[in-house]
Amino acid sequence: MTIQMPTALRAATIAVSLSALAAFAASAFATTAAPVKGNAEAGATKAATCMACHGPNGNGSINPEWPALAGQGSGYIAEQVAAVKDGKRAVAQMMPIVQGLSAQDMADIGVYFAKQTPVGREADATNWAAGEKLYRNGDPTRAIPACMSCHGPAAKGNPAANYPALRAQHAVYTLKQLNDYAADARYTKDAKGKSQAPANAVMMQTISSRLTADERRSLASYIQGMR
């Protein structure tokens, strides 16, 4: 008994510190939006229906309005597919295709596309140099942060924070997103007319609304050629 008591006490102490650690880990998990756990092999099969629009291995099709997904962060992909499924991000032609997907399906598909290598594209000729300058430096006089600070020097994104990769994306698609953010049109409104844009998107709405139409075009041109 005299030996068992301290042992039991010690065990209790360890149990307490472990549960404190678990709580800490759980909160860290929740706030950093860790990539979803998916299976790339299962995802390859489930992604077959996506290729018609998003291209072989998700590398984009001939329609530049349909985004490439190859090399995009898995967590960001799953999050965006869920937003389309729930009617929060307006993509009419994709909505029926994703209705049957479970959270596990979205995770598997996300991991599959994240593992694909993006093909390089060339910057379109329209004034990409101005885009490069803004991408790298922003414009402090107008409170425009450098895009690089979140999307990375090579536009590979920040997967842990669900900041999307932008590199090698069709300029037409990128320009549409920048315009949609500025007009709060990427996400739908709820029944009360309130925008359903998530917090991450609100950041982009603020940033994009400070850019001129020409600047958005230059940025989209430059980003298309990044690799």
Ligand code: HEC
């Ligand atoms: C009929 C064509 C079509 C099909 C099929 C389709 N999509 Fe899409 N998808 C689109 C279009 C168009 C957009 C961009 C909409 C916009 O401009 O905002 C999009 C956007 C996306 C995005 C957001 C990309 C980004 O960078 O924000 C993801 C992720 C995505 N689709 C995943 C999928 C997955 C997964 C499937 C298969 C289960 C799929 N799509 C099937 C047309 C399609």
Ligand code: HEC
């Ligand atoms: C503070 C961090 C931050 C900065 C700075 C930032 N972005 Fe973003 N960007 C994000 C996040 C987060 C998202 C995803 C938003 C969402 O969920 O809709 C995003 C989304 C985007 C998208 C949509 C990508 C897709 O695949 O649909 C584009 C395009 C984009 N940003 C371009 C830019 C450009 C150009 C700049 C510089 C002028 C910039 N961003 C600066 C965080 C940032």
